[in-house]
Amino acid sequence: MPPTTRNRTTAQTEQIRENVLIAADRLYYSRGIHAVGMDALRDESGVSLKRLYQLFPSKENLVEAVLHRRRGIWNSLVETAVATGSDTPRDQLLAVYDVLARWFDEDDFRGCVFINTFGELGGTAPHIAMLIREHKASFQARLAELVTKAGAPAALAHQLAILAEGAQTTAAIAGTNDAAHHARAAATTLIDTALATNRPATSHHNDGVDPPVTT
């Protein structure tokens, strides 16, 4: 029951807003941002232009909201994978690449929204470029936490982040999901090598952990 006004309930507004974000995400992701006009978004979302502009004061604002929402989705995917994947930091790190593998298999996969948007708008929209930079930095920071917990040197986190980024663009352009498995295999090698060579012992006596065979 609406409180005392004939306005829409805030819950209804939030629902419409979410629907708009979903439609905008789908359109921007599949066709690029410049290629999708507000009219196309109106048709896709079923929300009038008037309401679109009262929900988001400008297209740039809408793009930022889409990126913000994607960031939340990505973080949730990573955290659930880390939480449910396994208990050792090593397997938690590897679980990230399993997330990638499942994502690449979706039939509308077309790469990383943030990378794509950076290429299209990074040179002309500094605010959006900064938002993208922060997102990538926070992902790297999360990897760094897990790497530290695993007892590996910090450089490993950067290497694992590069693998994740490269897997996304490679899978998008090639149109296959092989990149996820290759990235996972590479990550396994890098992690285990880092763990093996980081032991304080004088030499590498290899206590049970073999250098992995890349598949």
Add this chain to the structure above:
Amino acid sequence: MPPTTRNRTTAQTEQIRENVLIAADRLYYSRGIHAVGMDALRDESGVSLKRLYQLFPSKENLVEAVLHRRRGIWNSLVETAVATGSDTPRDQLLAVYDVLARWFDEDDFRGCVFINTFGELGGTAPHIAMLIREHKASFQARLAELVTKAGAPAALAHQLAILAEGAQTTAAIAGTNDAAHHARAAATTLIDTALATNRPATSHHNDGVDPPVTT
């Protein structure tokens, strides 16, 4: 001396064409493709619209020519690095990441043209998407040649390619060139691990090649 007409020499035409491609590359690379109109390209190149359209029948054709030219430049960079870098396949592979390191240091670096263009146009321009896919595939094939020559399993080439792609996007978004060094360190680990475990001997007795210390 012009042959028998008062038209421009073909050499002059080629020079103008190259100037246009250079100007278009600079504008598209720094601002994105949709954001650069033909008028802006006219101002930047000093070539009239009429001539622009007689050199390139459409903007899409021009974009393809820009990508084609970039592909030649990239291949030259890689081949000279491979040729002059060193003689062992291992160091030739690593030389690729030195190319990246020098590239990332350029002050107008903004990522890989092909990745950026794929994000912006890959969903709506299938011909351009295919061109980008072919370029990346040929780079991977070149890596595969070197990997085979090094005696490592073919999967290593995919891993090294993913590292190169990831380094480019990471460096572009972060705005630093650290990614090149991290990618090179990771590549060193992956190569040496692959070479060590690929020896036909029953176990890894590590004949002189230690697992590298990541830096």
Add this chain to the structure above:
DNA sequence: CAAAGACGAGAACGATCGTTCTCGCTTGCG
């Protein structure tokens, strides 16, 4: 019922897009 405010459909606006055309001017040749 009456009145008022919110809403959707879509026209309208100025800007800019890719592309083509007009119009003087230059230039090389008989």
Add this chain to the structure above:
DNA sequence: CGCAAGCGAGAACGATCGTTCTCGTCTTTG
């Protein structure tokens, strides 16, 4: 010199962009 062809500068074209406005309809409240 006269003429024809090619050229640059820029106007022009239709389309589409992001954004705003109009107007008729509907809902809700007194």
